[in-house]
Amino acid sequence: MTTDAIAFFLNRYGLTTDDLNTLLGEALADGGDYADLYFEYCRTNSLNLEEHLIKAANRSVAQGVGVRVIVGEKTGYAYTDDISRESIRQAARTAACIARDAAKSASPVAVTARAAAHDLYPPVEPVGEVSIERKIELLRDIDERCYAADRRIQKVQVSLADEWKAVMVATSDGVLTGDMQPLARIGVMCIADQDGDLRAGRAGGGGRRGFGMFTEGELGPEALAREAVRLAILQFDAVDAPAGPMEVVLGHGWPGILLHEAIGHGLEADFNRKKTSAFSDLIGQRVASEACTIVDDGTLPGRRGSLNVDDEGHPTSRTVLIEKGILRGYINDYLNARLLGVPRTGNGRRESYRHIPMPRMTNTYMLAGTEAPEDIVRSVKRGLYAVQFGGGQVDITSGKFVFSASEAYLIEDGRITAPVKDATLIGHGPEALTKVTAVGCDLELDLGVGTCGKDGQSVPVGVGMPTIKISEMTVGGTQR
Known part of the structure; x- marks a missing residue:
């Protein structure tokens, strides 16, 4: 090659x-x-x-x-x-x-x-x-x-x-x-x-x-x-989404886009070197629940976000970002790795020859846990089950995010019931991770639709996660 x-x-x-x-x-x-x-x-x-x-x-x-x-x-x-x-x-x-x-x-x-x-x-x-x-x-x-x-x-x-x-x-x-x-x-x-x-x-x-x-x-x-x-x-058949703080279950696969936006960008080395990320100076500290291990892996065969070498000619790698809730490192390119005095991770990416490379994600996902997805749903008295997401916004500095759910359902007495419309999830990236109380055994990556934007550049990426439960998140919808 x-x-x-x-x-x-x-x-x-x-x-x-x-x-x-x-x-x-x-x-x-x-x-x-x-x-x-x-x-x-x-x-x-x-x-x-x-x-x-x-x-x-x-x-x-x-x-x-x-x-x-x-x-x-x-x-x-x-x-x-x-x-x-x-x-x-x-x-x-x-x-x-x-x-x-x-x-x-x-x-x-x-x-x-x-x-x-x-x-x-x-x-x-x-x-x-x-x-x-x-x-x-x-x-x-x-x-x-x-x-x-x-x-x-x-x-x-x-x-x-x-x-x-x-x-x-x-x-x-x-x-x-x-x-x-x-x-x-x-x-x-x-x-x-x-x-x-x-x-x-x-x-x-x-x-x-x-x-x-x-x-x-x-x-x-x-x-x-x-x-x-x-x-x-x-x-x-969708009903109006409920509103207010509640338990939220995220389905496996594409909902990993929430990790990508709310967490992943904050773990890019340029933001942390400049102290503009909510995760700056937190390496070695707990930033998520013990159930959370998150990696960025550019070495998965055939995946949309994978590359043999990054756009600086460095081999891609599997980088553990958060291990059992502890922040272990950032993804970086040549410049930021040199300035921070850390090894390169193979994440120097650019849209084309017209663009300067910068730290970018490849395939970012949470590792599987041990719980059965149906048991996670059964543990929820009243909440929201979000399966697919549309657009979203995140503030890298504060960590605050807003996402719209394109497919979501009510959870009532441990059962998935009516589909809902116009649901949004509102939260704070690091805080949301600390409230993960259950991680399913059903890790899945998305089907290959992700495109990531940063500083006017777009690159193909992959996301993924198992089914997870967040003990409390603000849902935007219609008050019931």
């Missing part, structure tokens, strides 16, 4: 390792601690079906190189979409001028190719190589199944997007590595109409696997259509 990616760039653009060493030297010409070159070639395809017709079909190619120079805490960054020696040299000189330091005169170490530590996405019929006819056939199959499932379905939208990205990273400390990264995602939305009351249901997923993931199982046409229709129809 590594050698293939390196050969792809060197052969395609007529470059040599000597050229890379020279360009890194240009980047450090005005002084600097470190420099790197990030090469990217990305080919994307997308199809959208609506009203039984393909309404959009797009194909695009993006390529370029980002050059970064670091001096202390200062970073100079420049990029070019022309992968030629002269254009890269100009970008290197620009980055060097931004981060110049006449007192330093570091010289780059000659780059040597290093093999990736992982092989997480073997090329089994990549989605990007499947004919457009087969892709259209798949979308039409889902479309037909949705309409056939219930007469109240009035509109269906189905989309399929895939990308193939090759990256190569050369650093001034002598690293030369690369990766070829497939990624695909399918999405379905159904709109149901019952006497003028319109409700939408959504389903989808994907990952770094072959086209076969969309032909059967949880992401096959039958399962996707059934789930999207179910979620749309379910809302016709």
Whole structure:
């Protein structure tokens, strides 16, 4: 994988390792601690079906190189979409001028190719190589199944997007590595109409696997259509959500998005280095109940958030963030690991060559406990069972969050009863973790729909959790 990616760039653009060493030297010409070159070639395809017709079909190619120079805490960054020696040299000189330091005169170490530590996405019929006819056939199959499932379905939208990205990273400390990264995602939305009351249901997923993931199982046409229709129809029977403090049970899988937003971002090293996170200076202290162990793991095969190497060329890893309630560490990139004096975790990520890398999550989830999910529900006298989440907001500094539940139910006398609508969960990330009183044995990761935003950049991620009970959380709804 590594050698293939390196050969792809060197052969395609007529470059040599000597050229890379020279360009890194240009980047450090005005002084600097470190420099790197990030090469990217990305080919994307997308199809959208609506009203039984393909309404959009797009194909695009993006390529370029980002050059970064670091001096202390200062970073100079420049990029070019022309992968030629002269254009890269100009970008290197620009980055060097931004981060110049006449007192330093570091010289780059000659780059040597290093093999990736992982092989997480073997090329089994990549989605990007499947004919457009087969892709259209798949979308039409889902479309037909949705309409056939219930007469109240009035509109269906189905989309399929895939990308193939090759990256190569050369650093001034002598690293030369690369990766070829497939990624695909399918999405379905159904709109149901019952006497003028319109409700939408959504389903989808994907990952770094072959086209076969969309032909059967949880992401096959039958399962996707059934789930999207179910979620749309379910809302016709929903009652108003209760309001006020109560016990809350979170279902397994996608509800891990609450961990990602309310906890995960606060554990990114840049926020903690700058003392702007609710978790700053708390390593070694209890920040959650003993039942909680939370990890970030970029090494899970085929997952949406997984990578063989991060966008700085460092191998991804499994990082324990919270262990039995004790904060053990943060996720970091090259810059923040160096400034904090800690090992890198392989979480330096960027949206594209146009963007500077920063600490970002990969697949973030809570480890399973020992309790049966049905026993957790039975232990609740009155509360809310939240299965799916829509949008949410979190304040990194304070830790406060608000999430809307797109699928939730009442729990009454230990039984799941009526579905509810317009429920929101309001809380404080660290405080919510201390109130986790039960953790189920049913850990599950999401189906591969997550996209994380930070500082204007978006990257694919994964989330997950087992069923858990939080002893008290504020639910926003209608007071009963």
